[in-house]
Amino acid sequence: xxxxxxxxxxxxxxxxxxxxxxxxxxxxxxxxxxxxxxxxxxxxxxxxxxxxxxxxxxxxxxxxxxxxxxxxxxxxxxxxxxxxxxxxxxxxxxxxxxxxxxxxxxxxxxxxxxxxxxxxxxxxxxxxxxxxxxxxxxxxxxxxxxxxxxxxxxxxxxxxxxxxxxxxxxxxxxxxxxxxxxxxxxxxxxxxxxxxxxxxxxxxxxxxxxxxxxxxxxxxxxxxxxxxxxxxxxxxxxxxxxxxxxxxxxxxxxxxxxxxxxxxxxxxxxxxxxxxxxxxxxxxxxxxxxxxxxxxxxxxxxxxxxxxxxxxxxxxxxxxxxxxxxxxxxxxxxxxxxxxxxxxxxxxxxxxxxxxxxxxxxxxxxxxxxxxxxxxxxxxxxxxxxxxxxxxxxxxxxxxxxxxxxxxxxxxxxxxxxxxxxxxxxxxxxxxxxxxx
Ligand SMILES: [Zn+2]
Numbered sequence: 001x002x003x004x005x006x007x008x009x010x011x012x013x014x015x016x017x018x019x020x021x022x023x024x025x026x027x028x029x030x031x032x033x034x035x036x037x038x039x040x041x042x043x044x045x046x047x048x049x050x051x052x053x054x055x056x057x058x059x060x061x062x063x064x065x066x067x068x069x070x071x072x073x074x075x076x077x078x079x080x081x082x083x084x085x086x087x088x089x090x091x092x093x094x095x096x097x098x099x100x101x102x103x104x105x106x107x108x109x110x111x112x113x114x115x116x117x118x119x120x121x122x123x124x125x126x127x128x129x130x131x132x133x134x135x136x137x138x139x140x141x142x143x144x145x146x147x148x149x150x151x152x153x154x155x156x157x158x159x160x161x162x163x164x165x166x167x168x169x170x171x172x173x174x175x176x177x178x179x180x181x182x183x184x185x186x187x188x189x190x191x192x193x194x195x196x197x198x199x200x201x202x203x204x205x206x207x208x209x210x211x212x213x214x215x216x217x218x219x220x221x222x223x224x225x226x227x228x229x230x231x232x233x234x235x236x237x238x239x240x241x242x243x244x245x246x247x248x249x250x251x252x253x254x255x256x257x258x259x260x261x262x263x264x265x266x267x268x269x270x271x272x273x274x275x276x277x278x279x280x281x282x283x284x285x286x287x288x289x290x291x292x293x294x295x296x297x298x299x300x301x302x303x304x305x306x307x308x309x310x311x312x313x314x315x316x317x318x319x320x321x322x323x324x325x326x327x328x329x330x331x332x333x334x335x336x337x338x339x340x341x342x343x344x345x346x347x348x349x350x351x352x353x354x355x356x357x358x359x360x361x362x363x364x365x366x367x368x369x370x371x372x373x374x375x376x377x378x379x380x381x382x383x384x385x386x387x388x389x390x391x392x393x394x395x396x397x398x399x400x401x402x403x404x405x406x407x408x409x410x411x412x413x414x415x416x417x418x419x420x421x422x423x424x425x426x427x428x429x430x431x432x433x434x435x436x437x
Contacts, residue, residue, distance in 0.1 A: 126180070247305075248301045
């Protein structure tokens with residue numbers, strides 16, 4: 001048993017000392033943090049599953065007008081099946097992470113790379129990329145199961161094996177083609193710019209992300225999906241009329257063949273400035289009426305007009321700046337390398353360890369980020385209700401989307417508070433009705 005006093009000693013001893021001895025404590029603390037995250041994930045999941053089950057016997061009062069008994073039962077079954085699978089996934093990912101960190105496999109791989117290729121930035125970028133790709137492999141069978149068993153069972157999967165494997169292959173090629181030069185550049189910047197390398201690396205990452213924002217809709221997304229302009233007709237008239245009314249200069253509204261992979265439906269926004277376009281999944285267009293689609297588009301325009309996108313980008317840039325700064329501090333500590341079996345001296349292992357461990361810490365910030373995101377969703381909803389002269393069409397669109405996607409209508413408030421980037425159907429309706437009166 002570890003008592004509180006022991007734990008305090010561990011914390012004190014693990015402080016950054018940079019000494020020659022390699023205290024095992026940083027490793028112990030990292031293991032505790034990783035397990036704490038898993039504990040929180042499983043606890044939240046159990047809380048949520050129990051809450052859903054306690055409402056499972058009959059459709060709750062608030063939803064009787066919206067959803068019939070069979071559809072409700074199906075949404076409960078889907079939620080519980082996803083929850084069980086999620087638990088398995090969380091436990092598996094934790095086990096893989098612990099194994100990778102503490103088995104010595106990473107230092108072995110590092111030695112193998114430096115032995116064969118040396119320690120140049122190009123060789124180290126290859127090491128990081130290879131490690132990243134190797135670490136993504138254990139998750140593939142779970143992804144496959146989620147798509148072809150879980151989603152299949154509830155009628156969502158429309159993907160073929162061929163599409164699934166082609167997606168993997170394309171993603172791999174992209175990771176190599178884009179990731180390798182970026183990693184090599186960052187490692188070069190460490191050599192060129194000295195103590196302030198983290199600031200330069202951050203600027204390089206930002207420039208890269210900016211470039212992707214412009215290029216992805218044009219070069220990358222069309223590689224995975226077919227995009228076609230929304231055909232002439234009532235719907236197109238309606239949507240462009242809405243764009244004019246809300247002073248949104250739409251370059252184009254495009255249809256995406258989302259049905260190639262799944263029956264889940266969605267709408268999103270890509271690019272910015274002149275490259276801005278609105279994308280509607282073909283599944284969404286099949287499920288909703290013209291006024292409902294107009295309301296969904298009004299919601300998306302709401303995000304744009306309230307300047308949510310630049311604000312989120314600024315927040316993410318601030319987050320990555322903080323990340324690079326912390327990384328630069330850790331990369332100077334000998335204990336950080338030694339705790340995981342590396343010899344200090346080359347920054348590449350610090351980069352890899354940081355990438356592996358960042359999620360253990362950022363996980364605890366998710367309620368904050370998601371709370372922020374939910375505030376933006378309310379604002380976009382309010383904008384849509386105003387643009388549509390009332391909330392009716394948005395409410396009926398949201399109801400349909402929740403039903404078609406078998407969304408969990410009764411998440412535990414702690415669970416949705418922690419994980420949900422969008423408010424629940426009930427929360428959104430209440431906010432909209434509040435605005436109506
Ligand atoms: Zn939204």
